[in-house]
Amino acid sequence: MSELRILTPGLGAVSTTLMAGVMLARKGLARPIGALSEYGDLDGKPINDLLAPLDQISFGAWDPYDESAYEVAERSGVLSAEHLAAVADELMEIVPKSAVFDPTWVQALSGAPHVKTGDSHMDLVEQIIEDIESYRADGQRVVMVWCGSTEAYHHPTAVHQSLTDFELGLKNNDSAIAPSQLYGYAAIRAGVPFANGAPNVTVDIPALEQMAEQYGVPIAGKDFKTGQTLMKTVIAPGLKARRLGVRGWFSTNILGNRDGLVLDHPDNFRSKEITKLGVLDSLLKPEEHPDLYGDLSHEVRINYYPPAGDNKEGWDNIDIVGWMDYPMQIKVNFLCRDSILAAPIVLDLARFLDLAGSAGNSGIQDWLGFYFKSPHPVEGRSVEHDLFVQERVLMDEIRALSGRLAPVD
Amino acid sequence: MSELRILTPGLGAVSTTLMAGVMLARKGLARPIGALSEYGDLDGKPINDLLAPLDQISFGAWDPYDESAYEVAERSGVLSAEHLAAVADELMEIVPKSAVFDPTWVQALSGAPHVKTGDSHMDLVEQIIEDIESYRADGQRVVMVWCGSTEAYHHPTAVHQSLTDFELGLKNNDSAIAPSQLYGYAAIRAGVPFANGAPNVTVDIPALEQMAEQYGVPIAGKDFKTGQTLMKTVIAPGLKARRLGVRGWFSTNILGNRDGLVLDHPDNFRSKEITKLGVLDSLLKPEEHPDLYGDLSHEVRINYYPPAGDNKEGWDNIDIVGWMDYPMQIKVNFLCRDSILAAPIVLDLARFLDLAGSAGNSGIQDWLGFYFKSPHPVEGRSVEHDLFVQERVLMDEIRALSGRLAPVD
């Protein structure tokens, strides 16, 4: 059986941590903890029986800086010297293809040198598709997971509303089309499942939703649910189960990696803020419980703070009220590591999208909402943020997919 | 329809906070937040339609100190001066009956003056039953919820293994029988549903389990799941869903009320430690996931610290590991109020046990595990600690009970 190649627009801390981890795990030098696709069971059997095995997984990437995966990993400071050394050779061989990049969408990286040029958006799309083809020249199956920087927030415009308009926009170089959308479009056209790990608007527009259905390609997003929001989607359902009121939830983050630098710009932070803020309302449903959650102050801050490096840290202050409205507080300090939490999510998404594609799924895969801060809903369905409901939905779909695949085997 | 009277062995901070809250809510002066029985819905209809309404609820209590509910509430420092003043008259009318009390089980309260005397345990039981009868002289339905101090830990002995032996022990004054067990026995004999809010061994012994079945009386326990353990049963399932490893969980508590004083004694703390420590293993299932949870250090400390008063505070340090075993930490500081969290649990338990009794349930009600640190399991079933699974089980049973009651209506 052919191998699975995971392609990441963005060769940064997250994707190199994923790569190194898979390489080390294959050698028995590290454990792929945090990956449900490795550690999960379905009805008593390991889920990974259904999935591309670790030793059949390879990688590819695009990046606006021409550094090898080794150089990126070393600079990012996520991995220990021992881990880096053990897979240095393999990491050095992974060099990114030049990226589609436009500094108006990520000002903090203006001047990035390893960038494709072309006459139009459509011309750039063709170049991406060529890259994809070269990545699967030997018959590999391929999935794409956006691991690039968060783009500036722009509300979708008319050009995003239908595939016809979108393709016209690609030819006309419409400035409302973001670089990530070029990757999304290229992936779908090439029949490559696509997931979006960042909060920018990418395939969550009518044009690409239609296209994914039409081309029979699974898509999913968006914004990996790693540290603080993960905790939020665990704690808020707990408070609600007990009908404790919530008057305020203040979340602040400090992080010092490139992600933090990019988010230090208000336009890029706006993308993130939207995905982070939506969570509580959806979980607590103030419209159904105005007494308990109708008057909730929810604030989210992200602060670029270089000493933190990749060690993203969240501090949450939760103001709750109990019996007779007496106030209480919960404070959560999460000393996490951004890339360590995100890497297994990329692995899971890539394998599950590959499974979904193989089983014939197409369009929005909302059962992957377990992994996202802002799950991309199928039209007409509401967004579910509760991690435990998401977990059940995920397992149910994997069971269904495995059933459909079974006869093939 | 007759009223429901909630009887509490123990007239302390928890029970007086419950009483004041119900009285204030009836006057529209406070909201019974935290009570699912007030704020919950079942299939779109308020759960409290099925339950004894707040204005039909009254109280009764036993305590080894002869203070009125007003005096206790004032001394406990839980309620604001405004709240206290608004229900002072009603609280003053509630005076406890003398308690069955034995200082060998709660050394910290040695010398308590308002104590029943009798020739034997069985004689004391008869006195409790008399009290119960006087509390329902006007036709009230009655439930009993243990809100007394945590008794010292004693492993059950032969006397606890059958009803016959137990009744013999009552007559013989067997020193292995705890005061709380006298209340439990008396309640069952009087046909009164019983719940245990403390960690001591009470009705969770074969003798009283049998008796509850035989007499058709519902029982439930034990140890109210309020602050720190509540958070544990929310966060641990979240970590497990994501297959993050856990190497350590250190929980410390500071509290300064009488509960803290009692738990300052190692024998009484032992009772609490057992119920608190069992939670993680049951949630994380190290036997199924030895890679992730096989080597977990779980420590629980409770510290008597007078400045905290009733403001129990928990600090948890959770050592987790992710991708490639990189360590991360979560620290949770819960500034809670013990009685504010416990009072609505007493209300819910009383109403749900009343419902269960009315619908003909008897014996162990394990569907009430949602409310307990150490849920009392029906024989042959494993204990479920996951708050979200517990919530589903609870709602399912309420639905079933309402179905059975419906024709009556």
Add this chain to the structure above:
Amino acid sequence: MSELRILTPGLGAVSTTLMAGVMLARKGLARPIGALSEYGDLDGKPINDLLAPLDQISFGAWDPYDESAYEVAERSGVLSAEHLAAVADELMEIVPKSAVFDPTWVQALSGAPHVKTGDSHMDLVEQIIEDIESYRADGQRVVMVWCGSTEAYHHPTAVHQSLTDFELGLKNNDSAIAPSQLYGYAAIRAGVPFANGAPNVTVDIPALEQMAEQYGVPIAGKDFKTGQTLMKTVIAPGLKARRLGVRGWFSTNILGNRDGLVLDHPDNFRSKEITKLGVLDSLLKPEEHPDLYGDLSHEVRINYYPPAGDNKEGWDNIDIVGWMDYPMQIKVNFLCRDSILAAPIVLDLARFLDLAGSAGNSGIQDWLGFYFKSPHPVEGRSVEHDLFVQERVLMDEIRALSGRLAPVD
């Protein structure tokens, strides 16, 4: 001996908390904790022997809203119902005079109704002086402490450089002159010692520094050192004493009172940021210790978060390095109460400025730096932020002042 009247531009949470506290303390109903002027000793004798006694202190205020001190205190939510009730009558009698106010300096309070009008800045100054005279009509000694909102940041211009230019600017209505500067000028002209509790530029300009010297009036500032910065000026010297390196200090605050609302505007926050940021450099002296403090990221955030009310809360993450550059962290969560910490500072400043004035001091009183985030230095002297050095300097000056006063007595 005549009484001391404390005048506050700004009748808000801080000043009403001060007033209520003094009133309650006089009745023996509360203790003036946090006031060195009450609880301090000098060479074994109580400092307050040298100072205006509490029962000789009265108050006056200006505010752009026409609410009595009682109404303000009630709305601010700082005081308990019992405390409020016990001094309600006295507080109701304190009503503010209309304020000099200009919304361009405090946008959040645009539309405030209780505002003086006049032909020119100088005209408004005359009105303030009239108010002052009415406040000392019975021979009271008077001091003024700015307790108003933080004004927007503006760098001083030419008009602030000399008294001549400044007075011309007052007549010409120069838009670079802030309302607080009108109060400062008026106070000095009226011979009233002046302290500035907020971070705005007020008397810390050459024009008013000269004037204070010339008129023989003591002035001091600025920005009360209450919670987070107080801790900073304690912890940073401790780290430095041990020669531990500091790579980062991230400070965030949440507060929900009017102060928070005003600081939510970037221009007003800028004033605060400047005073808060200056502290660490001055304490750690990176120029002398580039190895240890040369590369320090210091970030300060203030977030308006209504649920906090007056309960300002700070969270600091301090990244330190030790032996061989191994990293460590200190996290400080200060659950403070803004007005409770500030009120005794106002009392101390008023009494000490009164003492200084009586003893003949004039101009900048840098020995009061103990109380300020951004101590106003005498020209040619460096700013001292170390709380313990400040304490010594303060006590030395009080000793010197007491020596000078002694013969009078």
Add this chain to the structure above:
Amino acid sequence: MSELRILTPGLGAVSTTLMAGVMLARKGLARPIGALSEYGDLDGKPINDLLAPLDQISFGAWDPYDESAYEVAERSGVLSAEHLAAVADELMEIVPKSAVFDPTWVQALSGAPHVKTGDSHMDLVEQIIEDIESYRADGQRVVMVWCGSTEAYHHPTAVHQSLTDFELGLKNNDSAIAPSQLYGYAAIRAGVPFANGAPNVTVDIPALEQMAEQYGVPIAGKDFKTGQTLMKTVIAPGLKARRLGVRGWFSTNILGNRDGLVLDHPDNFRSKEITKLGVLDSLLKPEEHPDLYGDLSHEVRINYYPPAGDNKEGWDNIDIVGWMDYPMQIKVNFLCRDSILAAPIVLDLARFLDLAGSAGNSGIQDWLGFYFKSPHPVEGRSVEHDLFVQERVLMDEIRALSGRLAPVD
């Protein structure tokens, strides 16, 4: 000039971290941060001009386990793999001499194999002195710093009250004499300055105090002031400066190294508890300020928690009261590294004791209190815990010593 050899009873995490750091610093591969003796100035000149230079410092040790410094360092997990590798050869050469050890004083290490035997305490003393002589065979100057485990608490008895009785006890094998006291006695007899880094009673007994005076040997102690207590001696003076009241201070620690294991035994914890508890009373002086500090609950807990390893972590909850007794809280979470904080203290103490000895000081060196949780006071002087006062005293003495040494140079 001859080199300085630092001898440590105890070759554990602290002493090997010291050794590795000095070796790495000499190679320019690490910085000796946290050492005032390296980074401090006196009147504008580096203090280390007065002291044994790093490249003249060597080491020696005793330990009840026969592991080289390399093996110990590797097992302790304090140093990075890179650091370890760079000085592996030098560390391997350091092997401990067998220790005087008695499991009744440190039960957790019962069965330790590398232990001296002898007919009497005095016989063991002679063996220690022989070891000392072999360590200074080439003319090195020598100091000894106790870095061994905390011994069980025993109140001094009659045998400790005079040198005569003590020496009789050594001959008679008096069971009240602790192993650490044998080292202390041996050091003094050999003319070797001695400091005690642990909380056990060692040279702080009349017998050895007299002896140190008589033999002209400087001694100092006890219990290195590293993390939590360091913060306490910084924050408490800050609160007191502002006359904020303190009602409670709850300190808990988690640590997982051998130190934690030893302190898990109540007898050994008792030694530590005594040194840790004394601090606050001495700082806040409740007898002088009964209003503010008279009713303070001070609790200290140390918990053995293996996942923490050498990363000792402290959590402090401080309950303070301000104006009108309104309560506030400060919570400090110190994520420190025990050996990283202690190693530079050993270096400083060794060099300063060497300086003191060279300058002719003898007996108790209370000016070194800056480094200790429980400073050993000269008779008749009170103990000073305030870090900033201690710093001043330290610098003053160094100045005095340098003055006395100057003519020699």
